[in-house]
Amino acid sequence: xxxxxxxxxxxxxxxxxxxPSPPVGxxxxxxxxxxxxxxxxxxxxxxxxxxGAPCPTVITYYVDKSFTMEIKTPPASYYLKKxxxxxxxxxxxxxxxxxxxxxxQVREIAEAKMKDLNANDIDGAMQIILGSARSxxxxxx
Numbered sequence: 001x002x003x004x005x006x007x008x009x010x011x012x013x014x015x016x017x018x019x020p021s022p023p024v025g026x027x028x029x030x031x032x033x034x035x036x037x038x039x040x041x042x043x044x045x046x047x048x049x050x051x052g053a054p055c056p057t058v059i060t061y062y063v064d065k066s067f068t069m070e071i072k073t074p075p076a077s078y079y080l081k082k083x084x085x086x087x088x089x090x091x092x093x094x095x096x097x098x099x100x101x102x103x104x105q106v107r108e109i110a111e112a113k114m115k116d117l118n119a120n121d122i123d124g125a126m127q128i129i130l131g132s133a134r135s136x137x138x139x140x141x
Contacts, residue, residue, distance in 0.1 A: 003062040015046035015053045072116045076132040079109040093137035100139045
């Protein structure tokens with residue numbers, strides 16, 4: 001028999017750095033999820049990723065206090081800022097350019113994010129990444 005789902009929770013946790021302090025601890029604790037069990041499982045699953053990369057995580061928790069988690073790839077903005085060597089995007093993206101990335105870098109980002117994007121092929125994924133770059137004031141050369 002399938003477990004009865006109690007709810008879902010979405011968190012953005014740095015890879016390999018989950019700990020019981022806020023915001024992770026209180027969010028899990030008020031739903032009755034074992035915080036240390038989550039932290040150990042999350043850190044084990046993300047140890048091969050770049051430490052500190054923000055990982056959107058969907059946690060499905062059940063009535064019997066067990067849970068499952070789906071860890072997605074870091075946001076496109078994280079990859080774009082890293083490729084352009086920026087701390088943040090442009091304050092006014094329509095008028096100023098914060099940095100530049102190459103088409104090759106956009107392709108690499110699209111390939112890394114492909115499983116989480118709503119695209120049929122790599123060209124569609126590149127268009128999505130280009131849109132994110134444009135909204136951050138990052139120019140593609």
